Amino acid sequence: MASLKASLVAVSFIVLVLAGINLYLGYSGNDLLAQHYMTDGEWTDSSCGGCHMGVYEEVAESSHVQRDIAQWEPLTNYNVDVQGEEQWVKEYGRYNPGGGELEEYGVDIDCMSCHEQYGLYDAEKRAMAFESGNFSAANDAAMEDAIPVVQQDPLHVATYTLDVLTPLPMLVTFHDAVNAAPTRTSCIDSCHEMNVPTTAVMWASEDYEEYDVHSEVNCVECHNTEEHNIAGSEIPVPATDNDQINGEQGESVHGELSSMKSCEAAGCHEGISHGPIADAHLEFLECQSCHIPALPGGKLPGTTPPLKSFNWSSGERVDSYRMENFTPQLAWSDGVQESEIKVPDSKNDSNVKLAPFNVVTGSWWDAGQDPDILANPDTSASKGDPIPIPEVKAADSNGDGNVTSEEMQTYDGDNDGTPDYPNAVLRQVDLHYKLGHNIAGPETGMAEPLMCDDCHGVPASETLQQVHFEVRPDCLTCHEVRPVVDWAALGYDSDPAETDPPTNFSAKTIDITIPGAKPPEVEREPAF
Known part of the structure; x- marks a missing residue:
């Protein structure tokens, strides 16, 4: 009996020592355990690929990754052939999740830009790495602050300790706490804040719930x-x-x-x-x-x-x-x-x-x-x-910062005696x-949803009809706020809701019926 007790004590001591070692290694960020417990913020075929077979290849072919660097668009007005692909990566690589055309610059697909769950992914540090030309360090820079927090999280500390008793880490306990579906915050902070100037969406605001009935929807x-x-x-x-x-x-x-x-x-x-x-x-x-x-x-x-x-x-x-x-x-x-x-x-x-x-x-x-x-x-x-922008700047022959049509059409950048852009x-x-956000409801939003008279009512008189469909001055000539609809611009020669005699659309209401909705409560006077 004494020898059995001694054996149990010895085994318990060994397990305790191993648990302590495992705890120390995991807590301090040991590379092998970091991959094992998914706390290093990087995809590995050995740990991630074992369950998510084929997912890396799937992501690599997705539309977010397979973006054409050479594609021009008016806001950036960037010409890759003239201004250079590497300069594009410096300026706009921050909005790319990596992989695809960025692979040759040492930027792998950054899963954590979408899937990090602690709210510590630092998109600005990633952007700074791109701007400085340190492309291969961009993804690591974004997770620099998050990784120690994940490794030292109480959930992981407990898992490191208990894992010596199990053949595999207890994935169920921590997987979704580290790598789960994208949240609204990750979508906004990592990339889509860039859409705010063109769509005026308020999703980065602390009081977003006052602007959008869907503010709590992921x-x-x-x-x-x-x-x-x-x-x-x-x-x-x-x-x-x-x-x-x-x-x-x-x-x-x-x-x-x-x-x-x-x-x-x-x-x-x-x-x-x-x-x-x-x-x-x-x-x-x-x-x-x-x-x-x-x-x-x-x-x-x-x-x-x-x-x-x-x-x-x-x-x-x-x-x-x-x-x-x-x-x-x-x-x-x-x-x-x-x-x-x-x-x-x-x-x-x-x-x-x-x-x-x-x-x-x-x-x-x-x-x-x-x-x-x-x-x-x-x-x-x-x-x-x-x-290309460099060509436009070079066409400013008098250096006054204003490029005229004559300057642009007579510009001869290659000095061959022939204008480069005569037309x-x-x-x-x-x-x-x-637009798809800032959705208004009865009690949420900057204004009530549109009613009938917000769009209809132009044909209420012949004068209004003539002004809106024949004379057509700028809307702000008469309106303090530009109306939401311009029927003439939409291809109509009259308001499609025109009636004879004219309808007073301001008297029209829109009633909403919700299936299964709780009926309104009726307050009654007490019987006695």
Whole structure:
């Protein structure tokens, strides 16, 4: 008996020592244990790949990773061929999760940019590493503060200790505490704060719940994900790939693309009715059109005020901002973004609905080689041939900081005696940025959702009809706030709800019926 007790004591002592060693190694960040317990913030085939077979390859082919560095867009006006790919990585690599074209710069896919759960992922440190050219250290820099916290978390401390009694770490206890589905905070802080100037979304605000009825909804609940392809409000497809789009949410060069969850989907607003007339509008009107009635102006949390315009005409971007609250503009959209130039569809296009947009006027120089751009520089959906920024700056012959059409059209950068851009034209395009956030409800939002008279009522008199469809001055000539809808711009020659005699739409109400809703309580006077 004495020898048995001695053996048990010895075994207990050995287990205790091993537990202590395991605890010390895990707590101090031993490389092997860090991989084993997923506290180093990096993918390894040995630890992650054992359960998530094929996921790394799936992510590597996803639309977030497979982004074309060379793709031009008006806001950045960056020409990779002239300004260099490495400089692009310095300036914009922070918004890329790694992998894809960044692999050759030593930047692997950074799973933790989306999946870190402690709220300590430092996107700014990652951005600073990119800006300094220290690309390979960017992902590690983002997790520098988070890793010690994860390794020393009480949950992990207990797991290190107990794991000597088990053949495998107790994954169930800590996996989702470290690596779970993306949260709204990770989506915003890592990447999508960059969308605030063009969409005026308030999701970075501490009081976001006052602006959006969906403030407590996690992004991935609406932005459906298939094979790590995350749905957006529009499918971004370059014009050259239009023939590869099939159906409303279709297929692209990246394969099957997810669609956004519908407002009417099960578990969301299924079965809700606004009455037969309002419900009929859903055939050609997106829900957001009425439920995003206003957007905030002025300084927004974490960034600049919403953009009103940007101008590249001098070779440096000059911005103007919306300093007052403003209304979105309704325009036609089929849900597919066919070009880098964000212009709306037309009333006669297939599968279009009215949707809300923030309209930002962008200006930049084009070489004028596309006949459509020469004829319609401000309305053409063609990307054309944007003149690189260094060339625009060099065309400023008198150095006054203002590049004129004459200077741009006579510029001879290669000194061959022939102007480089004889047909140069300055484009001024109303770019439409689609909106999907800041959703208003009866008690939430900057304003009440739109009612009938917010859109209809122009034909109330012949004078109003003439002003809105024939004379057509700038809306702000008469209105203090630009109206949400311009029927003439949408392709109509009269208000589609015009009646004879005119209807007083301000007297119309919209009643909401919610299936299974609790009936209103009736207060009664006491019987005695």
